[in-house]
Amino acid sequence: MEKDTMESVKVIVVGFGDRGAAYTKYALDNPDRLKVIAVVDPNPFRRELAKEKFALEEDMLFSCVEDCVRRGKFADAVINTTMDELHIKTALPFLNLGYDMLLEKPITNNKKELTLLKKAADEKNCRLMICHVLRYTPFYLKIKELLLSGEIGELVAMETNEMVGVAHASASYIRGKWNNREKCGSSMLLAKCCHDMDLLCWFNSGAAPLKATSYGGRHYFIPANAPEGAGTRCLADCKAEKECPYSCKKLLLDNEYFNEYAFTCLNKKYEEITYEEKEYSLKTDNPQGRCIFKTDADLVDRQAVIVEFENGVVATHSMISGVARPGRNIHVVGTKGELQGFLEDNKFVVRLYNPANCLYTERVEEITNVTAGDGHSGGDSRIVNDFVNMELGLPRSVSSTVIEDSINGHLIVYAADESLDNGGVSVRI
Numbered sequence: 537m538e539k540d541t542m543e544s545v546k547v548i549v550v551g552f553g554d555r556g557a558a559y560t561k562y563a564l565d566n567p568d569r570l571k572v573i574a575v576v577d578p579n580p581f582r583r584e585l586a587k588e589k590f591a592l593e594e595d596m597l598f599s600c601v602e603d604c605v606r607r608g609k610f611a612d613a614v615i616n617t618t619m620d621e622l623h624i625k626t627a628l629p630f631l632n633l634g635y636d637m638l639l640e641k642p643i644t645n646n647k648k649e650l651t652l653l654k655k656a657a658d659e660k661n662c663r664l665m666i667c668h669v670l671r672y673t674p675f676y677l678k679i680k681e682l683l684l685s686g687e688i689g690e691l692v693a694m695e696t697n698e699m700v701g702v703a704h705a706s707a708s709y710i711r712g713k714w715n716n717r718e719k720c721g722s723s724m725l726l727a728k729c730c731h732d733m734d735l736l737c738w739f740n741s742g743a744a745p746l747k748a749t750s751y752g753g754r755h756y757f758i759p760a761n762a763p764e765g766a767g768t769r770c771l772a773d774c775k776a777e778k779e780c781p782y783s784c785k786k787l788l789l790d791n792e793y794f795n796e797y798a799f800t801c802l803n804k805k806y807e808e809i810t811y812e813e814k815e816y817s818l819k820t821d822n823p824q825g826r827c828i829f830k831t832d833a834d835l836v837d838r839q840a841v842i843v844e845f846e847n848g849v850v851a852t853h854s855m856i857s858g859v860a861r862p863g864r865n866i867h868v869v870g871t872k873g874e875l876q877g878f879l880e881d882n883k884f885v886v887r888l889y890n891p892a893n894c895l896y897t898e899r900v901e902e903i904t905n906v907t908a909g910d911g912h913s914g915g916d917s918r919i920v921n922d923f924v925n926m927e928l929g930l931p932r933s934v935s936s937t938v939i940e941d942s943i944n945g946h947l948i949v950y951a952a953d954e955s956l957d958n959g960g961v962s963v964r965i
């Protein structure tokens with residue numbers, strides 16, 4: 537039913553970390569549409585930050601999910617932005633109370649938990665939307681619209697690849713909180729490329745993926761490749777620090793890449809952290825200060841995936857981590873033509889078969905509506921806007937990510953990782 541559109545949607549944020557803060561910026565910019573009325577986070581610093589941002593009363597700050605659900609249902613929905621391995625544990629109690637939820641990707645770390653979560657949502661008629669923010673970027677949205685228009689004909693094949701830059705790889709997947717499958721629960725494909733698998737399924741919407749196969753490994757950032765004289769921490773005991781291209785000093789002090797991730801352990805507002813505090817933290821106990829070759833990371837640094845869909849469409853995706861130029865490539869081929877582009881270029885080329893010369897015509901589609909500095913090219917705010925529309929009973933965009941649409945992408949990831957772990961065997965989805 538359509539709600540009074542003047543009434544804002546009231547949400548509880550579960551896990552007020554980096555992503556929680558990113559999505560709820562929408563509430564600060566659009567107080568008439570979205571209101572944060574409570575926050576659950578075990579970290580007192582994060583609770584205090586939320587209290588200050590949203591003018592919350594003390595009794596609306598919870599240090600655990602159990603305390604919050606004990607109050608019964610007192611909001612319209614939940615924004616769950618906890619870390620990957622906590623999604624299932626923190627989502628179920630709210631779904632059981634009948635809360636709709638905007639849930640961060642990856643939905644869950646494995647198929648068993650995914651089934652459990654979906655069942656809980658179905659039983660209570662909860663609407664789950666997954667944060668596949670790339671669907672909301674103007675680049676991929678334009679591609680989706682072009683595919684829907686039928687201009688390049690029936691879908692035949694899709695090729696995508698994602699290059700993860702050195703700074704991002706280091707801060708997140710080597711020295712960072714997603715670096716270990718056991719600790720975080722996510723593989724590289726799940727943590728980084730569930731977006732790409734989701735895009736493949738969204739572009740080929742309505743067709744189930746049937747089989748996946750995958751190869752890959754971890755071969756570069758390993759102890760055997762550490763430079764001579766390498767210690768355990770760049771700024772504490774390393775004789776090779778000055779020459780090492782991956783020194784944490786170069787990445788985090790001389791430059792400031794992914795610093796929000798790197799210094800959250802200090803529990804201070806980033807702008808208030810001094811250079812000396814950062815340096816000391818990297819020298820002592822900050823995981824980001826470890827030698828990049830000698831961490832507890834176990835994620836692959838390269839992986840290739842092949843997928844077959846029930847409508848005959850084939851897709852390939854590759855991920856390469858630790859590259860010079862980060863970004864995402866896409867090449868989609870249809871029966872009448874093709875499109876090809878690089879997300880970060882904000883343009884793609886459309887080629888159509890031309891019977892006049894038996895070759896092709898070509899045009900460039902420029903993406904002009906990208907706001908610099910807006911998270912995920914504007915995807916962060918657009919997905920929250922869609923979620924609010926869903927809650928208000930208003931029409932949603934073509935990017936809308938109800939859980940049914942998001943599940944197939946995750947199923948590909950689970951199957952591809954099973955294939956990778958078993959020498960590249962073909963795995964049925």
Ligand SMILES: NC(=O)c1ccc[n+]([C@@H]2O[C@H](COP(=O)([O-])OP(=O)(O)OC[C@H]3O[C@@H](n4cnc5c(N)ncnc54)[C@H](O)[C@@H]3O)[C@@H](O)[C@H]2O)c1
Binds near residue numbers: 556579622642667912
């Ligand atoms: N959509 C995207 O493109 C995108 C990008 C980055 C991260 N992510 C995903 O977003 C999620 C959050 O990532 P992040 O970087 O914001 O993490 P984060 O560590 O910055 O935030 C997580 C917060 O959850 C809190 N927390 C821990 N245990 C909790 C519990 N039991 N109950 C409630 N809160 C708890 C932590 O104190 C922290 O403040 C992850 O699943 C991550 O993979 C998605």
